[in-house]
Amino acid sequence: MSLSIPTPHINAKAGDFAKTVLMPGDPLRAKYIAETYLDDLKQVNSVRNVLGFTGNYKGTPVSVMASGMGMPSISIYSYELFEGYGVENIIRVGTAGGLNKDLNIGDVVVGMGACTNSAIIKESGFKGFAPIADYELLNTLCEIAKKRGVKFSVGNLFSTDIFYGDPNFAEKWSSVGVLAVEMEAAALYLNAAKLGKKALAICTVSDNLVTGEASTAEQRQTSFNEMMILALETAKKL
Numbered sequence: 001m002s003l004s005i006p007t008p009h010i011n012a013k014a015g016d017f018a019k020t021v022l023m024p025g026d027p028l029r030a031k032y033i034a035e036t037y038l039d040d041l042k043q044v045n046s047v048r049n050v051l052g053f054t055g056n057y058k059g060t061p062v063s064v065m066a067s068g069m070g071m072p073s074i075s076i077y078s079y080e081l082f083e084g085y086g087v088e089n090i091i092r093v094g095t096a097g098g099l100n101k102d103l104n105i106g107d108v109v110v111g112m113g114a115c116t117n118s119a120i121i122k123e124s125g126f127k128g129f130a131p132i133a134d135y136e137l138l139n140t141l142c143e144i145a146k147k148r149g150v151k152f153s154v155g156n157l158f159s160t161d162i163f164y165g166d167p168n169f170a171e172k173w174s175s176v177g178v179l180a181v182e183m184e185a186a187a188l189y190l191n192a193a194k195l196g197k198k199a200l201a202i203c204t205v206s207d208n209l210v211t212g213e214a215s216t217a218e219q220r221q222t223s224f225n226e227m228m229i230l231a232l233e234t235a236k237k238l
């Protein structure tokens with residue numbers, strides 16, 4: 001590991017993180033996941049209120065820490081987890097805007113790849129690199145989803161730097177089969193590839209940019225819980 005700890009943005013000690021870290025965007029979501037699903041809980045990060053926790057899920061150590069919003073943020077945290085704390089697997093558990101008219105609110109989208117308008121690929125020296133998920137994580141999660149009877153779609157995400165952007169965005173990218181837009185996957189996949197680690201982004205659809213459907217808070221919570229179980233059951237198998 002090339003980064004000494006504590007890192008600039010994580011004040012945990014050596015060994016505080018499990019080998020698999022689940023990353024929602026929101027720190028309070030990280031707290032909710034930890035308190036709802038993990039036993040023997042320990043808070044391991046508090047820098048900038050980016051809350052991080054480690055506990056046991058059915059006997060398997062798992063950590064959960066927020067990524068913040070956007071590629072610069074997840075890029076910092078995933079780098080420090082991989083390089084400072086020896087984390088092997090990061091599973092982003094987020095929300096995304098549906099770009100396919102058949103995606104309903106609450107559906108689970110698994111990001112096999114992530115297109116991006118971010119300069120993060122080119123400025124890292126890898127112009128043209130295609131960010132992809134780790135196949136083992138992807139396959140493990142999909143098998144679990146099938147067994148549990150959870151509806152899911154696997155395909156391309158679009159990781160954008162611009163939340164309030166071009167009104168023609170949805171039509172354009174859905175025309176080449178991109179399933180959903182979010183703001184983190186491409187940078188996470190790039191870091192994992194650069195560092196020889198594993199990453200996967202799964203998202204529940206919080207709104208559909210093509211149909212205009214939007215979610216209620218209750219829908220968001222229910223589908224989020226389903227996605228969390230998929231991520232945690234995946235972590236248990238790694």
Ligand code: HPA
Nearest residue numbers: 095096097181182183206
């Ligand atoms: N754009 C970007 N990220 C998102 C969106 C969106 O419309 N919905 C949920 N995450």
